[in-house]
Amino acid sequence: MDTADVVQKADDAGLRFVRFLWCGNDGTVRAKSSSRHGLEGRLRAGIGLTVAMQAMNSLDQLQPVEGLGPVGEVRLVPDLETFRVLPYAPATGAVLVDHVALDGEPAAVCQRSFLKRQAARLAERGMVLEAAFENEFTLAVPADGDYRPVDESLCFSTIGMAASQDYVEGLADALERQEIVLEQYYAELGHGQQEISTGHAPALRAADEQILVRETIRGVAAQLGYVASLAPKPWPEAAGNGGHIHFSLWSEDGSRNLFHDPSRPDRLSDSARQFIAGVLAHLSGLCGLTAPSFNSYHRIVPQYWAGAFTVWGHDNREAPVRVPSVFAGMEEASTNAELKSADATCNPYLALGGLIAAGLDGLERGLEPPEPVEVDPVTIPGSEREARGIHRLPQTQEEALAALESDDVLTTALGPVLAESCLAVRRSEWEAYSARDAEFERRGHFLKY
Ligand code: GLU
Ligand code: MG
16 A cells, blocks of 8 residues: 555545554553645655653653653654554544654664564564454443443343443444454453454554554544543452453464464474463563553452463463463464463553564573463462462562563563663653552553553
């Protein structure tokens, strides 16, 4: 698709605006819009943005990061293939963008370019990471200056489905119009909690679509008078919202699932085992990218099915790396692993780039995963857990960020600018939220993700 094709599509749809969408180090989605006037030029040369935005946290507090202050610009340059007409916003379209320095090179802080670099490292081995985000979220209605869940229904309850059916119809329609494949929908455990799974795609497209899906979940809600939130722990006592990431490695032509080996009892190939071993070896630091918010650590606690210990297991919903059983007749296509210690407050480019960097370390070093854990790890006595090298994942945002900082594989992959800015932004959120009460945390996350 070239500039003229996008302009033609914009005109056919009668668009007034095209949003240039990006996701920051703080995991929020932001945009600048081009109007129809001058759209061709902006699609080609991008829109200017202060370099400071990548030093901004999710409370709009600018952090002191070298080179990301008040002086300097990047260009938000669109990937034209990502163009969509937005069904939930009048006469508006969207594109996903790279952050490009004024010399035309990818900016060091560009998360989307980081993911492309990691995908290119995999491509050198003839491999592609296919990924799918599985978003849980909360549908609420405004009530007395606050928000109340749209239902009080049970897990997978059809009464819960009925309470949200006008919204879900709008959501499914909006996803279809954006050519995002919807696989499943159901009402989940928490009051007002919903879950959708969308189709898998190569890593970059999966991350782009995760931004579009998050926008659609909230945008359709706003249009219908609801509030939808992907906050990891919307209410302290209720079920958390995961943003699980399903992943597998495929041959470059897409013809073979390299995670699949029918000769093994669990059908996991050597490559799958090594990649999973790498993910497990870096899991604590990876949490700083996949579950990076203050609120994330109120979700990742034992016995909430979010995966709180450094284990993997087959069909084990208390394992942060779960290997789901395959579907009969679709064994190869359905072989994959799921990262449960992830939520939708992550920047999806950082999360998937970090996942690839961790998995690649496993492939490069030929790592073997530890014994899989086929019970709830909290039921294993502490001394046995210790002996088997099973630890708690980070219990706070601060711990996750410390683990990320001390993980050389992840920080080397990120590069100094991205590692430093991402840590500075997220650490400032820890400072802000740990100094305040639970209500400040709840509203802060509920309304921004
Ligand atoms: N809500 C759980 C979480 O926070 C996940 C439940 C499930 O396994 O679907 O990740
Ligand atoms: Mg679920």
